[in-house]
Amino acid sequence: MDLINRALEFEQQKRKSLSTSDRVKMSREAKSLILGLNEIYKQNKDQSIMEIMKRLTVIKQKIEKRLKGRPLTAL
Template sequence: MSTIEQALEFEQTSLKSLSTSDRIKLSRQAKSLILDLNQIYKSKKDQNIMDLMKRLTTIKRKVEKRLKV
């Protein structure tokens, strides 16, 4: 499965009723996907990849915001 497919699948993940450990896993997975997508973006310069990274970053921020409370 390619990184882009993994990221699109990750986007569909439900964020309801997650435990703290689940939130930590999601945050780490999002960070990993964003970094991998960034490497792809550097070579292809595709705007769709940048948009996907922005959406994943938004999800990551929501998860981390809940962790810091």
């Protein structure tokens, strides 16, 4: 249950005006939380855990999109 509380706290963190290293740390933390929750979900099959994992995945994707930057346009 500590992992679920950490995941809920992670969701509440601010994600504005972060440095690149902060984004990398947050992305890695999100990944570890998702994988940990997945192990719990495999045992319990609790839908609330699945919903938390989905929300964390969306956050992680947004962070990674920002890390990769915009693609260059062909001229």
